[in-house]
Amino acid sequence: xxxxxxxxxxxxxxxxxxxxxxxxxxIAAGAIGDQEEIPSRRALSALLGVNPNTIQKAYHLLEEEGxxxxxxxxxSYTCVNGExxxxxxxxxxxxxxxxxxxxxxxxxxxxxxxxxxAEELWD
Amino acid sequence: xxxxxxxxxxxxxxxxxxxxxxxxxxIAAGAIGDQEEIPSRRALSALLGVNPNTIQKAYHLLEEEGxxxxxxxxxSYTCVNGExxxxxxxxxxxxxxxxxxxxxxxxxxxxxxxxxxAEELWD
DNA sequence: ATAACTGTATTATATGACTAACACACTCCT
DNA sequence: AGGAGTGTGTTAGTCATATAATACAGTTAT
Numbered sequence: 001x002x003x004x005x006x007x008x009x010x011x012x013x014x015x016x017x018x019x020x021x022x023x024x025x026x027i028a029a030g031a032i033g034d035q036e037e038i039p040s041r042r043a044l045s046a047l048l049g050v051n052p053n054t055i056q057k058a059y060h061l062l063e064e065e066g067x068x069x070x071x072x073x074x075x076s077y078t079c080v081n082g083e084x085x086x087x088x089x090x091x092x093x094x095x096x097x098x099x100x101x102x103x104x105x106x107x108x109x110x111x112x113x114x115x116x117x118a119e120e121l122w123d
Numbered sequence: 124x125x126x127x128x129x130x131x132x133x134x135x136x137x138x139x140x141x142x143x144x145x146x147x148x149x150i151a152a153g154a155i156g157d158q159e160e161i162p163s164r165r166a167l168s169a170l171l172g173v174n175p176n177t178i179q180k181a182y183h184l185l186e187e188e189g190x191x192x193x194x195x196x197x198x199s200y201t202c203v204n205g206e207x208x209x210x211x212x213x214x215x216x217x218x219x220x221x222x223x224x225x226x227x228x229x230x231x232x233x234x235x236x237x238x239x240x241a242e243e244l245w246d
Numbered sequence: 247a248t249a250a251c252t253g254t255a256t257t258a259t260a261t262g263a264c265t266a267a268c269a270c271a272c273t274c275c276t
Numbered sequence: 277a278g279g280a281g282t283g284t285g286t287t288a289g290t291c292a293t294a295t296a297a298t299a300c301a302g303t304t305a306t
Binding site for chain 2: 025
């Protein structure tokens with residue numbers, strides 16, 4: 001069973017994208033496996049204090065991407081093989097790291113300076 | 124004179140925030156100095172293909188933060204002392220790096236793995 | 247079977263971001 | 277003085293996001 005926490009939601013970007021990202025991050029990190037039950041639309045809506053339609057939008061997009069499966073009336077489950085896990089993992093790693101590198105370059109840092117800063121701020 | 128490039132605009136987030144960020148990044152990187160002329164609302168609007176109201180919103184917020192000055196009828200200029208530059212620089216460096224570190228941790232990477240990935244993707 | 251829960255769908259409303267098309271007053275240069 | 281360019285303000289419209297209040301049919305467990 002995939003568990004959510006309240007602090008999933010930040011004030012950056014659309015809520016439905018944050019939910020999609022949370023699921024993908026869990027899968028990429030290995031915390032969420034294959035054929036795992038995920039919370040119902042209504043349950044997650046109540047937990048996060050968000051409208052059910054917003055949850056539905058996130059789940060619907062995840063299903064279109066083949067990450068979860070939904071049958072009318074039944075619970076929804078994750079649906080990820082090893083290949084998919086690796087694809088999602090690379091997608092997130094490269095997108096986030098690429099965006100950070102771009103920022104550091106635009107701020108005038110070279111590779112060594114950026115790495116040093118990251119190591120200082122890591123904890 | 125502060126110069127803009129077309130590639131300033133990406134598809135991530137509101138345009139007015141991207142413009143604010145572009146100015147701040149230029150200041151933090153030292154590419155934009157004090158009392159430098161910035162493009163008029165109309166000129167930047169035409170260059171970026173964006174509505175003048177959107178530029179005005181970005182400039183207005185920058186003025187509220189004390190980064191630029193505007194006088195009705197005259198051109199607008201940057202307004203940053205050494206203290207402000209350092210504040211903006213720390214703000215951007217810590218925000219971006221902190222957000223990247225958070226992502227890497229959520230994906231299950233430790234400090235060494237994250238640094239290695241960043242070095243591989245740097246170029 | 248029946249009750250509770252599930253996914254799915256519909257209609258309406260509100261807000262923020264962005265665009266469009268103006269209008270006005272001020273500054274600067276010739 | 278006059279005109280071009282400037283900052284500023286207003287009104288209206290579109291689109292995406294999110295909410296609110298329902299409704300219906302399928303499944304699951306008792």
